[in-house]
Amino acid sequence: MNDPHGPHDRPITGHTGPTGPADPTAVLSARGMVKAFGGVRVLNGVSMDVRAREVVVVVGPSGSGKTTFLRCLNHLESIDEGEILVHGRRVGYKDGPDRLVEERPRAIAARRRNIGFVFQRFNLFPHLSALDNVAVAPVKVLGVPKAEAREQAQALLARVGLAHKASSRPSVLSGGQQQRVAIARALAMKPELMLFDEPTSALDPEMVGEVVTVMKELVEDGLTMIVVTHEMGFARSAADRLVMFDQGVILEEGTPEKLMTDPDHQRTRAFLRRIDGHG
Amino acid sequence: MADTSLLADSAQVAGFDWSFFWHYLISPSGTFLEGLWRTVYISVVAQALGVVLGLVIALAQRSRFAVLRWGGGAYVWLIRGTPLLVQLVLVYNGLAAAGVYRFTDVPVGGLVLLGVVQAAVLTLAVNEAAYMAEIIRAALDAIDRGQTEAAQALGMTPSLTMRVVLLPQALRIIVPPLGNEFNLMMKSTSLLSVIGLQEMFLTAQSINSATFKTFEIFLVAACYYLALTTVWSFVQRFIERKLADPGTTPPPGPSLRERLVGGRGGGPAPRGTAVVGKEPTLAGREAS
Numbered sequence: 001m002n003d004p005h006g007p008h009d010r011p012i013t014g015h016t017g018p019t020g021p022a023d024p025t026a027v028l029s030a031r032g033m034v035k036a037f038g039g040v041r042v043l044n045g046v047s048m049d050v051r052a053r054e055v056v057v058v059v060g061p062s063g064s065g066k067t068t069f070l071r072c073l074n075h076l077e078s079i080d081e082g083e084i085l086v087h088g089r090r091v092g093y094k095d096g097p098d099r100l101v102e103e104r105p106r107a108i109a110a111r112r113r114n115i116g117f118v119f120q121r122f123n124l125f126p127h128l129s130a131l132d133n134v135a136v137a138p139v140k141v142l143g144v145p146k147a148e149a150r151e152q153a154q155a156l157l158a159r160v161g162l163a164h165k166a167s168s169r170p171s172v173l174s175g176g177q178q179q180r181v182a183i184a185r186a187l188a189m190k191p192e193l194m195l196f197d198e199p200t201s202a203l204d205p206e207m208v209g210e211v212v213t214v215m216k217e218l219v220e221d222g223l224t225m226i227v228v229t230h231e232m233g234f235a236r237s238a239a240d241r242l243v244m245f246d247q248g249v250i251l252e253e254g255t256p257e258k259l260m261t262d263p264d265h266q267r268t269r270a271f272l273r274r275i276d277g278h279g
Numbered sequence: 280m281a282d283t284s285l286l287a288d289s290a291q292v293a294g295f296d297w298s299f300f301w302h303y304l305i306s307p308s309g310t311f312l313e314g315l316w317r318t319v320y321i322s323v324v325a326q327a328l329g330v331v332l333g334l335v336i337a338l339a340q341r342s343r344f345a346v347l348r349w350g351g352g353a354y355v356w357l358i359r360g361t362p363l364l365v366q367l368v369l370v371y372n373g374l375a376a377a378g379v380y381r382f383t384d385v386p387v388g389g390l391v392l393l394g395v396v397q398a399a400v401l402t403l404a405v406n407e408a409a410y411m412a413e414i415i416r417a418a419l420d421a422i423d424r425g426q427t428e429a430a431q432a433l434g435m436t437p438s439l440t441m442r443v444v445l446l447p448q449a450l451r452i453i454v455p456p457l458g459n460e461f462n463l464m465m466k467s468t469s470l471l472s473v474i475g476l477q478e479m480f481l482t483a484q485s486i487n488s489a490t491f492k493t494f495e496i497f498l499v500a501a502c503y504y505l506a507l508t509t510v511w512s513f514v515q516r517f518i519e520r521k522l523a524d525p526g527t528t529p530p531p532g533p534s535l536r537e538r539l540v541g542g543r544g545g546g547p548a549p550r551g552t553a554v555v556g557k558e559p560t561l562a563g564r565e566a567s
């Protein structure tokens with residue numbers, strides 16, 4: 001249970017995703033992800049392929065493992081079994097003498113550079129202005145010259161509609177504004193894959209729209225994204241694929257129309273009906 | 280070793296000599312001023328070294344290597360578990376007596392760096408580092424875990440995360456207890472009299488032995504310690520203001536009265552129980 005082995009070491013339970021070895025040509029290819037906390041399996045064999053420009057929306061009941069799944073994809077959480085490839089390269093692990101071993105922190109950090117992550121609670125840096133929140137990683141991580149990075153950051157803030165808030169600290173911004181700065185901050189690293197963990201669920205209802213609008217624009221721009229959200233409006237209009245998580249496995253997946261109108265599982269129907277009422 | 284028996288002198292009861300008191304308060308002798316100067320620069324240098332060393336110890340305690348964590352913990356345990364007075368005597372007199380190391384005067388440029396000053400600065404810094412390590416560690420622990428995760432998600436290495444995200448935020452939490460530490464440091468220098476360092480306290484004591492004006496001269500010394508700590512409290516407030524987040528309206532700082540008299544919770548917090556503002560923790564990982 002310590003290090004991930006190949007995808008076929010153990011039978012995969014309740015699995016509906018891709019089979020066969022991980023696909024190195026996909027933006028993301030995950031196979032047989034297993035994650036346990038204190039002996040309890042939170043992910044129980046999750047596999048997923050995401051191609052360039054694809055938008056995948058993940059839904060599922062609270063506690064079904066959606067957050068854990070996203071966190072494992074950029075190794076904020078280790079995995080016990082399985083394999084994750086982003087652009088054909090393993091995340092978090094490398095070949096050891098007889099099995100996979102965890103990478104050093106430095107190498108893990110390098111792998112995360114092109115995977116953007118947007119948190120439920122924004123996690124902006126409170127001691128930096130909005131502009132510096134966006135510019136800091138390009139400068140410090142990528143070595144982009146300061147003036148250039150700030151120029152790009154200003155453009156990104158404009159893109160999320162916050163050009164006028166460049167010099168504001170996060171503490172004076174509304175939740176919706178903070179989340180848009182957080183999206184700009186992730187975009188500044190020019191990620192090939194963006195992960196969103198319930199980006200609107202910590203927001204007051206009247207601020208959800210502004211964040212969803214920004215995300216839809218990113219979809220237009222062709223960004224590859226995995227979005228955990230219960231905003232069914234977004235899923236309907238933007239998702240290529242809807243994935244239903246349940247108890248650590250992918251219960252079923254398909255086009256938003258298919259899952260919303262004619263799902264294979266009663267649980268999917270019941271769940272989507274419930275959240276769509278509120279979404 | 281200095282003679283610390285003050286009781287013998289107090290046998291001479293002669294009333295309070297106001298003119299002596301005012302004279303020494305307003306125009307202190309050259310030796311007294313020299314003692315004052317030593318108190319100040321030893322405090323500043325020892326505190327600065329203590330902060331740097333304390334940071335190293337705090338980082339060691341958070342290292343992913345068990346040996347470093349263990350070493351940092353052992354350091355803090357050892358230093359905080361023994362009195363500064365004992366440490367001073369051990370370092371300056373003990374090491375020399377055992378033939379391990381004798382602090383000798385070293386000429387630096389035109390000046391001479393006294394052996395006893397070296398021992399004093401070293402011991403005070405090493406002692407202070409243990410307390411600073413705890414303060415820094417508590418401050419780092421008080422920062423929401425989401426900050427580290429956001430930095431990691433941007434591809435920052437652990438050291439970059441520390442420098443760019445955690446330490447700048449920890450600084451704001453560290454400054455109030457650091458100010459408290461420096462206040463204690465200035466007063467702790469009076470212990471240096473025990474290894475014969477002519478700082479302000481020992482100077483006052485020498486004057487006392489010559490004049491027998493015990494109350495007067497130590498009252499003068501007390502006034503000067505008070506002046507130092509008071510000036511420092513203003514400097515500290517200035518620094519705290521500078522570091523305050525301009526975005527938020529800072530809570531009104533302690534009033535002058537609170538600052539001088541210690542109105543909040545009665546006096547400076549005891550060291551060791553680092554008064555670190557534990558911020559409300561946004562659950563490190565997001566609840567669904």
Ligand SMILES: Nc1ncnc2c1ncn2[C@@H]1O[C@H](COP(=O)(O)OP(=O)(O)O)[C@@H](O)[C@H]1O
Nearest residue numbers: 037042061062063064065066067068069565567
């Ligand atoms: N660090 C952790 N330690 C222990 N249990 C955890 C931890 N993180 C998540 N869990 C548990 O794993 C399960 C799945 O959590 P999560 O991935 O956050 O679900 P979701 O995002 O779908 O609501 C929950 O039961 C949660 O309590």
Ligand SMILES: [Mg+2]
Nearest residue numbers: 066067566567
């Ligand atoms: Mg979640």
